[in-house]
Amino acid sequence: MSNTGLLAYVCFLLAGCFCCSRAMPTKVSQKAVNDRPVIGILTQLVSDEAMKPFGRTYIPSSYVKYIESGGSRVMPIRLTLTTAEYEDIFRKINGLIFIGGAADLETSDFARVAKIFFKLAETANDAGDFFPIWGTCMGMQLLTVLVAGQNLLTKTTAENVAMPLNLTTEAGSSRMFEGFPSELMKALTHKPLTGNFHHYGVEVKNFQENENLQSFFSILSTNVAENGAHFVSTIEGKRYPFYGVQWHPEVNRFQWDSRLNFPHSRQAVQLSSLLAEFFSNEGRRSLHRFDNPEEEASSLIYNYTPVYAANFTGYEQLYFF
Numbered sequence: 001m002s003n004t005g006l007l008a009y010v011c012f013l014l015a016g017c018f019c020c021s022r023a024m025p026t027k028v029s030q031k032a033v034n035d036r037p038v039i040g041i042l043t044q045l046v047s048d049e050a051m052k053p054f055g056r057t058y059i060p061s062s063y064v065k066y067i068e069s070g071g072s073r074v075m076p077i078r079l080t081l082t083t084a085e086y087e088d089i090f091r092k093i094n095g096l097i098f099i100g101g102a103a104d105l106e107t108s109d110f111a112r113v114a115k116i117f118f119k120l121a122e123t124a125n126d127a128g129d130f131f132p133i134w135g136t137c138m139g140m141q142l143l144t145v146l147v148a149g150q151n152l153l154t155k156t157t158a159e160n161v162a163m164p165l166n167l168t169t170e171a172g173s174s175r176m177f178e179g180f181p182s183e184l185m186k187a188l189t190h191k192p193l194t195g196n197f198h199h200y201g202v203e204v205k206n207f208q209e210n211e212n213l214q215s216f217f218s219i220l221s222t223n224v225a226e227n228g229a230h231f232v233s234t235i236e237g238k239r240y241p242f243y244g245v246q247w248h249p250e251v252n253r254f255q256w257d258s259r260l261n262f263p264h265s266r267q268a269v270q271l272s273s274l275l276a277e278f279f280s281n282e283g284r285r286s287l288h289r290f291d292n293p294e295e296e297a298s299s300l301i302y303n304y305t306p307v308y309a310a311n312f313t314g315y316e317q318l319y320f321f
């Protein structure tokens with residue numbers, strides 16, 4: 001579109017607005033919506049030897065594409081900043097994802113930074129400043145450690161296996177699955193739509209016996225591990241917009257290594273799309289913003305180029321920082 005064309009379009013919109021506001025003098029109160037959400041992703045420390053030549057920290061592109069596919073933009077967040085710098089970032093982003101990986105959930109930089117954001121998000125939500133957090137795999141495990149105040153993980157190996165979910169009755173009235181087509185909800189309970197790549201998890205019994213976890217999160221699904229342990233696989237905050245999945249919704253559309261059991265069926269893809277859209281919609285409810293467009297532009301993932309990684313990792317592409 002040419003500049004003049006764009007200008008004409010903007011003018012037309014403004015004219016339309018003035019016209020409407022005159023025709024409807026009563027002010028309609030409605031929830032403010034932010035249609036340009038930015039979701040932060042904490043980087044992960046590189047531990048894989050093959051990845052070390054490229055950088056110290058990374059984010060798999062699959063998570064970035066997943067967030068972008070829901071209608072949000074991504075800001076990578078390094079693990080080396082000061083608390084003041086994280087507080088500043090918090091005022092600018094509209095949601096946060098704790099991704100999968102391998103880090104100590106109590107002593108690592110990842111855990112330290114996640115805790116800072118978690119506390120900020122709790123306080124903000126308490127004050128009516130909506131701020132969502134999503135944890136995937138290790139990210140969900142981390143959420144349970146932050147809420148429980150202790151590490152309740154035990155061996156619940158489900159490594160490289162796609163499974164259906166044993167949905168609880170709470171799933172039916174959850175925010176996460178609200179609006180899912182009933183055909184998909186049914187498929188979720190008997191088709192292997194969720195990719196699992198983990199050795200640890202929180203067993204249902206341990207979760208229910210922990211007062212903090214039990215009062216903070218609703219359990220939306222459980223699964224059975226290779227060793228027979230029943231583990232919690234999907235959670236949703238009762239009062240807070242905090243969500244966790246022990247499985248990996250992003251792989252369904254953005255990872256393809258044929259040695260790995262990534263679900264790619266029509267419904268697996270639909271599940272991944274709907275959850276990405278769900279979390280972006282949560283982000284739209286946050287009115288945090290950058291101080292100016294230049295600061296926003298320089299903070300986004302678009303400043304980085306992913307590296308082709310399918311010939312030395314199970315990922316297709318990785319961002320290094």
Ligand SMILES: *[C@@H]1O[C@H](CO)[C@@H](O)[C@H](O)[C@H]1NC(C)=O
Nearest residue numbers: 163164165166222223224225
């Ligand atoms: C769902 O729960 C049943 C009963 O506990 C169990 O036999 C089954 O293996 C579980 N399904 C999955 C996918 O974990």
Ligand SMILES: *[C@@H]1O[C@H](CO)[C@@H](O)[C@H](O)[C@H]1NC(C)=O
Nearest residue numbers: 050307308309310311312313
């Ligand atoms: C992977 O492929 C790229 C080219 O696409 C190549 O430059 C690189 O050396 C390869 N890495 C390995 C470990 O084979």
